[in-house]
Amino acid sequence: MNQQEEKIKALIYCVKCLCGRLKENINFMEVCGTHTVAIHRAGIKQILCRKTRLISGPGCPVCVTPNELVDKAVWYALQPKTVVATFGDMFKVPGSDSSLAEAQVKGGRVQLVYSPLEAVSLAERHPDHKIIFLGIGFETTAPLIAYAVLSARQANLHNFMVLSGHKTVPEALEKIASNPLLNLHGLILPGHVSCIIGRKPYDFLARQYGIPGVISGFEPVEILESLCLLFKQIMEGRCQIEVQYRRAVPEEGNLQALGLMQEVFAKKDSEWRGLGVIPNSGLTMKEKYSDWDADVVFPAQIDRPRQHRGCICGSVITGLKEPEECSLFGNSCSPEHPVGPCMVSSEGTCGTHFLYQLRGDFNED
Amino acid sequence: MKTDTLTDFKVEPKTRELIKLAHGSGGQLTRDLIENFIKPKFGNRILDRLEDAAVLFLSENLLAFSTDSYVVRPIFFPGGDIGKLAVCGTINDLAVVGAKPVGISCSFILEEGFPLSALNKIIDSMQKMAVQTGCEVVTGDTKVVEKGAADQIFINTAGIGVVRTKSPLSVEQIQAEDQIIITGSLGDHASSIFVARQNLPISSSLVSDCAPLYELLEPLWSLGSKIRFMRDPTRGGIAATLNEIVRGKEFGLELWEDSLPVRPEVKGVCELMGFDPLHLANEGKALIVVAPEAVEMVLGILRQHSLGKQASLIGKIVNSPTRLVYIKTSLGTRRILDLPVGDPLPRIC
């Protein structure tokens, strides 16, 4: 057995031991959608005992994006001489009526990009077109978009604009922590958001709400270690915010990136699907950068956004309901024809459940 | 050069660089295109007759017949081009049902303005495969559509083969405990195409695995009924192919995560873009379901060929759960491998 295999075996043993010693049922939540996927891919819930419930939280930017943002993006895509540049994650997400993928079929212009700087290059190469970049993601991604805006400013490009749907994590965590229905005993905290914001912004969870947390990496080994650290805290009666992902998460995060983000963006109240409006949890472009703010320069003319009847994505995202409790799950809502964003996103709880659990009994026995 | 009457007009490959609508009209230009471009490359005694159908002398064996259309972008990519893909694709579809390919047809749909030099390269590539595999292009067709009505070039190939296996290769032959072998690494084609298509600053040694499989697979046919079933996992990767195998059946399929061969470069692209190598197309690999007692022999035979050096045992057929493909992870847990939904999209989350 090589070192990695030994490590895995040791950690599985640790998790099972610690789980076995629990006196009562506990609820953990993994916040980040990428963790949700990693946990399902590795079948980690099969290692946990029945007493531990692992809930998937709202850390999937696609899932928490309200219909309004998609509706605006679809409108832009269908305008003449306008291209919507977006990360692939948003391409199939349904809004009130349509998605960017459907808009493309109708002749809308959508360009999938890997980096926001590709959208800036697109604007440079096509000065007669408006390039609207769909800004989603949390603190990991917002600094990159801030840099793109500054690049556009430096190049004097006024046909590049950002439609900002960025959100920030700690405020959403507060909303979750303060929800009495959830009764959380521990949080697996997002690894890459923490690369940017560091460890400190999560301290309030332990101090004010008595919920311990571990900032985790994404390999199965790292998630297992994070679970062990959480169990240990509970056993030892501690309540702290620890860092498992030590190599990538310094205490203060990435000050340079934070600085850029704060230069371009200001906090605003933001609507999160399923959580409602959370104060100061969204990012909007500051007035001095309003020339690159799509909402200011080229506001979309859309109808009032509508929710789909029967879609309970909001409750699923917050862990209050399981996907299987949704009447649409597996019927009118599936990965091939998703109704809500939880099903579209590869990290969405519904999509993950559908792919990894629906037709098998592989998890909790 | 005068161009006002067709009868005056002579195609001279040196001076004419682009496909014209008239090349597809059936008149002089069409004839010239065939005589000067296509026949010299594909030329054989059957094609040279330029009849409406190719008449082939076949024995009383079973015939296999397959067709596919090719629309890949970009049309030239590391490891091949749309022409090579077309010939290999049809040869492989025949090979995995145990058929020796005898002849293929080739139809081009060309966009007005398509460079003849590109067509030249593509035809050369197809003929190279034809010679290598002994499967000639025996009939074909060419049409030209207006600029904008097609994207450069589309190719359709159809192939006929003579079934050489004594026992049938089919899903019905599969039994519980049968073993699953893949002839090499996964996801090479789709990841190399993705890198070639995107305008991203990526460089890697990734090449498409596009290759004809007949020679690799033919020695296995002597093992008779011990070879139950074969398929080449193209679009949708092995996830799609394996799910097709179990669909509606009274057995399931277990894959072993630690045994799946994936090149580091493919892993790299997948990690960067959020792809799953099991969902990515392969164009020079075969999935083979074999009787348990034949595994070592099959692996031995495959690994002797240059295309089979990385042949690996990756899973087995199980009695339950039925109609499911699942993966046994390196943690010893299990997860379902479902059909991919649509083409993989690069993601940041």
Add this chain to the structure above:
Amino acid sequence: MCLGVPAKVLKIDGEWAWVDVSRVHLKINIALVEDMKPGDYVIVHAGFAIQKLSPEEGESTLELFKQIAESEQR
């Protein structure tokens, strides 16, 4: 919520760097991370380096395992 991949820095050119991810070479923007040099490791997200990776620490996992195994035996 964020795909981030460890990568080894090969070459630096102003605000850009070529990095290696499992033998795939990618050009990324390094404006968000300071004091980088070839041989460093970074986390790559959407074409940018977002954080430097500090060198591997000692065997924390095995330490954890030892603690738990010992306490099991008590």
